[in-house]
Structure formats: C-alpha cells, structure tokens
Amino acid sequence: xxxxxxxxxxxxxxxxxxxxxxxxxxxDIGDYNYVSWYQQHPGKAPRLMIDDVTNRPSGVSNRFSGxxxxxxxxxxxxxxxxxxxxxxxxxxxxxxSTLILFGGGTKVTVL
Amino acid sequence: QLQLQESGxxxxxxxxxxxxxxAVSGDSISSGSYSxxxxxxxxxxxxxxxxxxxxxxSTYYNPSLTSRVAISLDRSKNQFSLKLNSVTAxxxxxxxxxxxxxxxxxxxxxxxxxxxxxxxxS
Numbered sequence: 001x002x003x004x005x006x007x008x009x010x011x012x013x014x015x016x017x018x019x020x021x022x023x024x025x026x027x028d029i030g031d032y033n034y035v036s037w038y039q040q041h042p043g044k045a046p047r048l049m050i051d052d053v054t055n056r057p058s059g060v061s062n063r064f065s066g067x068x069x070x071x072x073x074x075x076x077x078x079x080x081x082x083x084x085x086x087x088x089x090x091x092x093x094x095x096x097s098t099l100i101l102f103g104g105g106t107k108v109t110v111l
Numbered sequence: 112q113l114q115l116q117e118s119g120x121x122x123x124x125x126x127x128x129x130x131x132x133x134a135v136s137g138d139s140i141s142s143g144s145y146s147x148x149x150x151x152x153x154x155x156x157x158x159x160x161x162x163x164x165x166x167x168x169s170t171y172y173n174p175s176l177t178s179r180v181a182i183s184l185d186r187s188k189n190q191f192s193l194k195l196n197s198v199t200a201x202x203x204x205x206x207x208x209x210x211x212x213x214x215x216x217x218x219x220x221x222x223x224x225x226x227x228x229x230x231x232x233s
Contacts, residue, residue: 046207046221103157
C-alpha cells in the first residue's frame with residue numbers, strides 16, 4: 001500500500017479534461033508545497049511534469065497543470081491527446097521517517 | 112544536458128549483494144542544491160524511493176531498506192553507487208538513478224532520471 005493515494009485508472013476522450021487526485025496527510029502534502037507529478041510511458045523512465053505543486057518545467061505542455069487543497073494534490077490534463085496515455089505518479093516530501101513518498105500510480109486511458 | 116546511466120549486474124542470486132553504478136555526465140555530482148538518488152520499480156508496480164546521497168557524502172535511506180542498503184559517491188569518476196545486500200525475489204525490479212532538486216535540504220522533485228536497469232534475483 002502506497003503512502004499517497006491515487007485512483008488506479010482515469011479515462012477520457014480526446015479533447016476532454018481529466019483530473020488525477022493524490023491524497024496524503026498533514027505530514028506531507030498538507031504541510032509542504034513539494035508535490036511533484038511524473039509521467040511514465042511503458043518501458044520508459046518517469047518524466048517530471050509538475051513540481052512545487054503548480055510549476056511546469058521547461059518543455060512540458062501547458063495542457064498539464066497542478067493544484068493542491070488541504071491534504072490532496074491534483075493533476076489536470078486539458079485537451080487530452082493520444083500521447084497522454086501513460087501512468088502518472090505523484091510524489092511529496094514528508095516529515096515522516098520515509099522522507100520521500102510516491103503514490104501508487106494512475107493509468108490514464110485515452111478512449 | 113544532464114545524463115544519468117545505470118550499469119551493473121542484471122542477475123543476482125538470492126542472499127547475495129546487488130551492486131549498481133550511476134554514471135553522471137553534463138554536471139558534477141559535487142554541485143549544490145541536488146541530491147543523488149536510487150528508486151526502484153518492481154515489474155507492473157509503482158515506484159519506491161530507496162535512498163539518497165548529498166555531495167557532502169551524507170546519506171539517508173528508506174526505513175524499509177536501511178538495514179540492507181548503502182549508497183556511495185566517487186567524485187573522481189563523477190558517479191554514485193548502490194549496494195543492496197541479502198537480496199530476495201522481492202528485490203527484483205527496474206532500478207533507476209535520479210537527481211533530485213532540494214530546497215533547504217528537503218526533497219523537491221526528481222528532475223533527471225536514468226533509463227533504468229532491470230535486476231532479477233534468481
């Protein structure tokens with residue numbers, strides 16, 4: 001069981017918007033703005049898509065956006081495209097002994 | 112452009128030691144504001160952070176692995192290494208090395224990853 005909770009799967013049609021949630025606790029997401037999101041295509045290494053909750057690193061499409069409310073962070077993909085079909089992982093700094101947490105991952109399917 | 116490349120044995124026998132190295136190019140591992148990390152992913156499963164080492168040489172490990180893991184630096188070769196002892200089939204995974212950006216010593220995000228290497232314990 002992962003420390004951060006994500007839905008196992010989310011799907012949407014091309015052009016639609018989808019949102020992936022990532023729920024933690026007051027020891028991680030709730031108390032720190034160090035939430036990041038990673039995209040992973042099959043057989044590939046993860047790629048950083050969002051850091052510092054809302055920041056998009058250079059080269060990441062502006063169709064990807066991040067937010068946070070309380071102990072839950074969210075990743076929104078707008079204008080869904082076939083190339084967005086992948087697994088997405090959230091991550092956060094934690095004041096617990098584990099320090100760095102990942103969510104269990106969400107499989108995004110483009111219908 | 113920063114590049115990380117894992118290397119090491121792809122097959123390890125149970126109870127033996129897994130050893131991997133991450134060669135870094137495009138930046139010095141002695142650069143500030145970063146930590147150097149190992150992360151693994153069992154087949155079909157999610158990501159698990161193993162541990163990190165700072166340029167100073169200080170380390171921190173996931174409590175679930177701390178009794179079996181060691182991460183070290185080789186500044187002369189600009190690389191860092193992972194050793195995991197007493198391995199079992201549960202340690203079979205793709206192992207990634209990654210650079211993490213840090214603020215005031217706290218993890219922010221993994222901004223660069225190696226391609227990953229599959230290690231099978233059998």
